[in-house]
Amino acid sequence: MNLPDQPNFKTHFADLLRQAASTLIEPDALPRIEMARTKQASHGDYSCNIAMQLAKPLRKNPREIASLLIEAIPDSPLLEKVEVAGAGFINLFLTHAAKQTFLQYVLKKGKTFGTGHYGQGKKIQVEFVSANPTGPLHVGHGRGAALGASLANILAAAGFCVTREYYVNDAGRQMDILTLSAWLRYLELNGIHLPFPENAYQGDYVKVMAQLIQQAHAERYVHQADLLLDGLDENVTDEGINTDLQLDRMIANAKQILGEDYAYIHNFVLTEQLGDCRNDLMEFGVTFDTWFSEQSLFDNGFVAHAVKMLEERGFLYQQDGAAWFRSTKFGDEKDRVVQRENGQFTYFASDIAYHLNKFERGFEQVINIWGADHHGYIARVKGALQALEQDPNKLEIALVQFAVLYRDGKKAPMSTRSGEFVTLRELREEVGKDAARFFYVMRKSDQHLDFDLDLAKSESNENPVYYVQYAHARVCSVLAQWEEGDISMLADVNAELLTSPAELGLLQKIIDFPDIVEAAAKEFAPHLIAFYLRELASEFHSYYNSTRFLVPEESLQHARLSLIVAIQKVLQNGLNLLGVNAPEKM
RNA sequence: GUGCCCGUAGCUCAAUUGGAUAGAGCACCAGCCUUCUAAGCUGGGGGUUACAGGUUCGAUCCCUGUCGGGCACGCCA
Secondary structure: OOOOOOOOHHHHHHHHHHHHHOOOOOHHHOOOOOEEEOOOHHHOOEEEOHHHHHHHHHOOOHHHHHHHHHHHOOOOOOEEEEEEEOOOEEEEEEOHHHHHHHHHHHHHHHHHEOEOOOOOOOEEEEEOOOOOOOOOOEHHHHHHHHHHHHHHHHHHHOOOEEEEEEEEOOOOHHHHHHHHHHHHHHHHHOOOOOOOOOOOOOOHHHHHHHHHHHHHHOOOOOOOHHHHHOOOOOOHHHHOOOOHHHHHHHHHHHHHHHOOHHHHHHHHHHHHHHHHHHHHHHHOOOOOOEEEEHHHHHHOOHHHHHHHHHHHOOOEEEEOOEEEEOHHHHOOOOOEEEEOOOOOEOHHHHHHHHHHHHHHOOOOEEEEEEEHHHHHHHHHHHHHHHHOOOOHHHEEEEEEOOEEEEEOOEEOOOEOOOOEOOEHHHHHHHHOHHHHHHHHOOOOOOOOEEEEHHHHHOOOOOOHHHHHHHHHHHHHHHHHOOOOOOHHHHOOOOHHHOOOHHHHHHHHHHHHHHHHHHHHHHHOOOHHHHHHHHHHHHHHHHHHHHOOOOOOOHHHHHHHHHHHHHHHHHHHHHHHHHOOOOOOOO
């Protein structure tokens, strides 16, 4: 049988029904043909509800319409039979030959099986993680990283031209606080003990950075540190420093005392944290095409430019000395400040500039992966884009709910500022990269995630990661014991011998894979891949236990081997999309 | 208080976005290694989809209300 290059049975059947429906109704009035995979084998392989949808416009009984459609359906070598069922479903059965022949395409496509053209080469950007470089990544960032990286892979597989981007918040107050924190620790190393503000960064990593500065430059950056507390309340040493005002005063003092050296320390801690973050993510299998600096938007005047554009279009007004953007015109709850009383731009201002910049770089679609705590932020960013005459629908925000760690059935404590949190690095060291990546995307992203550390760690049948990987290792093991051992022999195998329910079920499962990838891309839902892989592994394990592959009869042996090689490819490709290894031995 | 998200088996979650008898894993019970890896397989029990209405051929999904949980409501980022 000769089939087109990348056969898609689902769309083929949809075409057949569309042709049949054109005998009953004007093509313009025809709704989209929904072709769904069935849950039960008795319902065939694919099912369509078009007859029910046409019941209203045609004013006829759905079952009657279904019968008429079936009579009008063109002949196809892929269609075994078609029947009416239930309230008017049209159930279609694929021929065994169609399923069996499909195996050849899988083996031929190999690593690229599962890819498609849904994205039509559109330029799409995925921005994710984008954590402030003020400390180590924690397990909350890990979920965004795993989700973003997997989604980017899936979009690329679905035919998009993907750019992965990390927005570096290297401007602004948090970086100043980190700089001050590091300098204070550095001063301590030089015997100068000033009160350490409660709202500065407490983590030990700050002390490590201070040590690095100390080792490289000795006491060079001590300067007149005793002036640091100037202008603060008299009795700070007794009560401690804990207000934003006091902290900002210390930062201002530090800038004055250090002069040009302030920039050195600022830059040093930034580079250090960013490098740490990059390594951490790399070891997590997460890489970026672009690290986009927020500071660069200020340096080249782009923030001022964007704000000016808002002003020119009449969306800005002055009140209480600040410049406000009329975001309420675009559905926001209240207007927002873009330039403060003291002349500084707000974070929102640079974010407007950043998103405008994204569109000006020519991305046809932009996806932001944000923590769910930022959901109130969506309206104002989209509003600003609209005000700047951009299409806000080109920006899509995927919200990620928090991940809560459980150890021994109890919540692991998490509190960012106090430095008491589980880092991504610790998580990786504890459960391993593969388990962490898989667990993070096992849930729909807009759902809370309960991350069971004990389960992720367990090297047993309880662990879904090993379950999928084990299926892959088993195939590899069989192939290793296959004496002829040449997979190319399987290219033109006679798959007609694959007729058991298990074999036909597995064939259908393989056929589904490209559709699953496309659905995952369409819905920003990597968890669909995880669930699919689990199901495929399950069917394989069952097959493995019931059927011997290395049988004496060569044609049957080759047929079965070709099937498990195809399964191996799908497992590899699927795990690869999720950033999980497919080990040959376990 | 206002806005957004959520509520599905004992636990953690799915459900092709309005489709057929709501499905998996874990946990629990009973079996399967002289055979390609038992990190596996086979069988079993378990549900008024928080609750009350509404929309229609058909609702876990859409609308209204109630109860319960999470998040957000700065000239912070």
